[in-house]
Amino acid sequence: MNRRRFLAVGAGSAALLAAGGWWWSTQSGQPKRAALQTPAARVLITALIPAVVGQPDGKPLAGAELAAAADRMLATMAGLPLSAQDELGELFGLLDNSAFRRLAAGISTPWEQATPEALAQFLQSWRTHSLSLLQVGYHALHDLAAGSFYADPSTWGPTGYPGPHIQFS
Structure with missing residues (x-):
């Protein structure tokens, strides 16, 4: 591929992403947080949690x-300020779009069919991406998934964490 073609493809991709973002923002009058309560959001959450926490006790989650961790993540997101819920709703809505999933996440299969390795690679690519917006998306997904999983004391044992020790003096 020569330089001219490379620049043309880059400009076309940027225009396509901008048009997609504009289209998504005009789709409905309802808040974007509604995307957090869809079956597609639960599928994405259920796929991401094992990719984030790995195998804490040596067996796949x-x-x-996994269902309990997904429930905790959904409950955590429902407790966030409405503006944060709207931003997460936009992220989940975009990640639900197959074209965006292929382009920005590098996942060509539906979330439930993606391998843990592909999901981990997607997360790593966003964590180290030059666009800070994708880094913010990574941190939101990572922190929500890890926090929701480890919020349950039953998950602490396999990691060697004995639990909080509070000393009063």
């Missing part, structure tokens, strides 16, 4: 433990 699944079943009731």
Whole structure:
């Protein structure tokens, strides 16, 4: 690919992303936080939590433990200020879009079919990306997933964390 073609593809991609962002912002009069309460958001959350926390006790995270962590993450997001919920709703809405998922996350399959390695690579690419907006998205997803998982005291044992020790003097 020559330089002229590379620049044309880059400019076209930027225009497409800008148009997609504008289109998304004009889609409905309802707050964007509504995207956090969709089945698609739960699918994304359920896919991301194992990619963030790994295998704390040596076995893949699944079943009731994963469902409980997803419930805690949804509850945590519902307790955030409305402006933060709207921003997360926009992020989840974009990540639900298959074109955006392929372009910005590098995931060509639906979230529930993505491998943990592909999800970890997606998160790592956003963590180290030159665009600070993607870094902020990474930190939001990472902190919510990790915090929601480790908020349950039953998850502390496999990590060796004995729990909080409060001493009063």
